[in-house]
Amino acid sequence: MTSVPTAGWICAIVACLNATAWSFVTPPFQVSDEPSHFAYVKQFADTGHLPSSSSEVFSTEEILILSDLHYDEIREQPNHQSISSNAAVQKLQSDLKQTEESRGGSRAAAVATGEPPLYYALESIPYDLASKSNLLTRLQLMRLLSALMCGVTGLFVFLFIREVLPQTSWAWIVGGLSIALTPLLGFASGAVNPEVMIYTISAALFYCFAKAFRGGLTPKLAIAIGAVTALGFLTKLSFVGLAPGMLIGLVYLTYRDAQTSRRMAYRCFALATSIAVAPVVVYVLLNAIASQPLGGAIANAANASVNRSIPGEIDYIWQFYLPRLPGMPHDFPGIFTTRQLWFNAYIGLYGWLDTTFPSWVYDVALIPAGAIAFLCLRALVVNRAALRRRLPELAVYGCLSVGVMAIVGAASYAQFPAIDAEYRQARYMLPLVPLLGLVCALAARGAGRRWGPVAGAMLVLLVFAHDIFSQLLVISRYYA
Amino acid sequence: MRIPITLATGLALIAIAIGVTLTRSPARLAGANGATRENLLLETTTAVDVCQPNEVLPRDTSAVRLSMEAITGPKLTAEVLAGPRLVTDGELGSGWIGKVVTIPVRQTASTIRGATVCLAVAPQDETVSLIGEKTPQPLAALRDGTPLPGRMQIEYLRPGDRSWWSRIASVVQHMGQGRAWSGTWIGLLLALLMGAAATLAFRQMARDLR
Numbered sequence A: 001m002t003s004v005p006t007a008g009w010i011c012a013i014v015a016c017l018n019a020t021a022w023s024f025v026t027p028p029f030q031v032s033d034e035p036s037h038f039a040y041v042k043q044f045a046d047t048g049h050l051p052s053s054s055s056e057v058f059s060t061e062e063i064l065i066l067s068d069l070h071y072d073e074i075r076e077q078p079n080h081q082s083i084s085s086n087a088a089v090q091k092l093q094s095d096l097k098q099t100e101e102s103r104g105g106s107r108a109a110a111v112a113t114g115e116p117p118l119y120y121a122l123e124s125i126p127y128d129l130a131s132k133s134n135l136l137t138r139l140q141l142m143r144l145l146s147a148l149m150c151g152v153t154g155l156f157v158f159l160f161i162r163e164v165l166p167q168t169s170w171a172w173i174v175g176g177l178s179i180a181l182t183p184l185l186g187f188a189s190g191a192v193n194p195e196v197m198i199y200t201i202s203a204a205l206f207y208c209f210a211k212a213f214r215g216g217l218t219p220k221l222a223i224a225i226g227a228v229t230a231l232g233f234l235t236k237l238s239f240v241g242l243a244p245g246m247l248i249g250l251v252y253l254t255y256r257d258a259q260t261s262r263r264m265a266y267r268c269f270a271l272a273t274s275i276a277v278a279p280v281v282v283y284v285l286l287n288a289i290a291s292q293p294l295g296g297a298i299a300n301a302a303n304a305s306v307n308r309s310i311p312g313e314i315d316y317i318w319q320f321y322l323p324r325l326p327g328m329p330h331d332f333p334g335i336f337t338t339r340q341l342w343f344n345a346y347i348g349l350y351g352w353l354d355t356t357f358p359s360w361v362y363d364v365a366l367i368p369a370g371a372i373a374f375l376c377l378r379a380l381v382v383n384r385a386a387l388r389r390r391l392p393e394l395a396v397y398g399c400l401s402v403g404v405m406a407i408v409g410a411a412s413y414a415q416f417p418a419i420d421a422e423y424r425q426a427r428y429m430l431p432l433v434p435l436l437g438l439v440c441a442l443a444a445r446g447a448g449r450r451w452g453p454v455a456g457a458m459l460v461l462l463v464f465a466h467d468i469f470s471q472l473l474v475i476s477r478y479y480a
Numbered sequence B: 001m002r003i004p005i006t007l008a009t010g011l012a013l014i015a016i017a018i019g020v021t022l023t024r025s026p027a028r029l030a031g032a033n034g035a036t037r038e039n040l041l042l043e044t045t046t047a048v049d050v051c052q053p054n055e056v057l058p059r060d061t062s063a064v065r066l067s068m069e070a071i072t073g074p075k076l077t078a079e080v081l082a083g084p085r086l087v088t089d090g091e092l093g094s095g096w097i098g099k100v101v102t103i104p105v106r107q108t109a110s111t112i113r114g115a116t117v118c119l120a121v122a123p124q125d126e127t128v129s130l131i132g133e134k135t136p137q138p139l140a141a142l143r144d145g146t147p148l149p150g151r152m153q154i155e156y157l158r159p160g161d162r163s164w165w166s167r168i169a170s171v172v173q174h175m176g177q178g179r180a181w182s183g184t185w186i187g188l189l190l191a192l193l194m195g196a197a198a199t200l201a202f203r204q205m206a207r208d209l210r
Helices: A006-025 A034-047 A060-068 A086-098 A118-129 A135-164 A169-180 A183-189 A195-215 A219-235 A237-258 A262-289 A296-304 A310-321 A337-347 A359-382 A384-389 A391-413 A426-446 A448-479 B002-023 B165-175 B185-208
Strands: B027-032 B039-044 B048-057 B063-066 B076-082 B085-092 B101-104 B112-121 B128-134 B150-152 B154-159
Touching: A006 A135, A006 A169, A006 A183, A006 A448, A006 B185, A034 A060, A034 A118, A034 A135, A060 A086, A060 A135, A118 A135, A118 A195, A118 A219, A135 A169, A135 A183, A135 A195, A135 A426, A169 A426, A169 A448, A169 B185, A183 A195, A183 A426, A183 A448, A195 A219, A195 A237, A195 A391, A195 A426, A219 A237, A219 A262, A237 A262, A237 A391, A237 A426, A310 A337, A310 A391, A337 A359, A337 A426, A359 A384, A359 A426, A359 A448, A384 A391, A391 A426, A426 A448, A448 B002, A448 B165, A448 B185, B002 B165, B002 B185, B039 B048, B039 B150, B048 B150, B048 B154, B063 B076, B076 B101, B165 B185
Parallel strands: none
Antiparallel strands: B027 B154, B039 B128, B048 B112, B063 B101, B063 B154, B076 B085, B076 B112, B085 B101, B128 B150
16 A cells, blocks of 8 residues: 555544444444344354354343343334333343343354354454443444444545546545445444445455556555455355456456566466455365355355246346336336435435435435536546546446345345345445445546536535434434 | 635535524324234235224324334325315325334324224235234224224324424433443534544545645
């Protein structure tokens, strides 16, 4: 990494501060799946073993505290708020004190069971640091580690934009801060969830590729790409969605650089891929030793859709994101998925997907979104010659994006039609925040040399306002 | 100078917008029909009309809240009738998610007793569930004229009478409860965190966007 300008560190710090704020705004366990991820860490930290059951029978300590927090009454029911009565608060404090020294996990970690252990191993550090404190203190410290990871995400997004738009230094901070202050990223990163680390890893991967497209695939970059990919495989199964794009990018860079030095290019390719697949090889070997299916959880997930129709799955995944094309079945009758599932969710869907703005907010949000899209498009059209030269690079970013979207769509298809869109959460698209940051930077550029910086300032102000009002919305939902 | 002016103006507008928003008041519970949400009354993947008689619609009702579950909910239309007369109506667009839906309706001028609340569920693929309480048939909600196993849980909301400004102290106090480190200091911490983020961000922007 060449020296990082101050603006890059500012983006990192702002992202971290924002996620930290969100970690205090959102009540404990009122983020999707946080109880499951906490249970995984608790089992790992307290017993040294990984969870093995997908039931929700968590440890006694966690179940007690969830009950004291009225977790089941609050979750998904915006008519119920977080506890506030003296009796409830006192019971919680009493139980927290009594269970301070109690340890012991549970084999059950619900949806988190089966996920790779790296994130949870890292989260066991703050968990152990607060080992003499109560459960909620441990949770809060774990949330702060997630917020720290968000800071690193902010840094890599800035660096990615710097590599892609080297001539427009003033636009780097526009893109970086637009992501650092994005409320959805702050909300998701203010919780215990391995997705947070995937955002960081994905941003690092985008940065590595941008650097490789600028200056060639060097051995250092090959090692970095391989290491980042390996970390991704060790963090969350859904990282598999990024793997095809990563491989395509490597293949292209190798082919391009082989024109100059074939030996170096192939060496870099071998370096990157061997490091990247190392965790996968170990995983397969461990399954073989334990007489389990070699593909493990991934094979199980793939088998779940083996009897489904491939054309039907493609139709579904297309409509999961985009309007239906003529000839396709109506998989989402009456729903404009691009807007209702994704755009609206990005604008505001918090808590356990139960906290929303009034509907007019989503209508009004279309105006600035349209303006940003227009300006971004203008920037691309004005610079179309440069765009043409960089088509392979854009294609790689496109492949990374399609991979992320395909894996989420396929997971949802496994539940279809019983559930139309099981994984319709915008946070699953946050591995693509580097591209969103790039869109914001391009939108500012699209306003021209004279007004570009002003447009950039207005864009960041808009994101900041979005962030503040989102926090106020969540505060009003849980604490009013 | 354009950038500092833009930033200063933008931050001032945000502060004003926050101030104006806080002059409004949160919706309050005006009434409820007392039904619990313990029983599954209906699961449907098709369009359906459900009507529930013998409801009391409080004065100033501006929204009705129902216990329904879906991941990608269909469009919902609510109508409240007093006999044959339509008292109020409203709709919620498709794509909602959760276990409770709130349908905004035109605000009512007076309390209506013996009202009938009707809900129209648009066609969809996914299963939509209606949750309520088991009751004898004469008290039950009706699906296309046929009694369901019980009554829907319905709550009626009206605009509150206390602004968010007047509730700041209680909200901050509430925020400090039920978490690791209790206390009202949490409001100050939040303000400091976001203030620091904003200061760092906009100061750097003023330098870079020249």
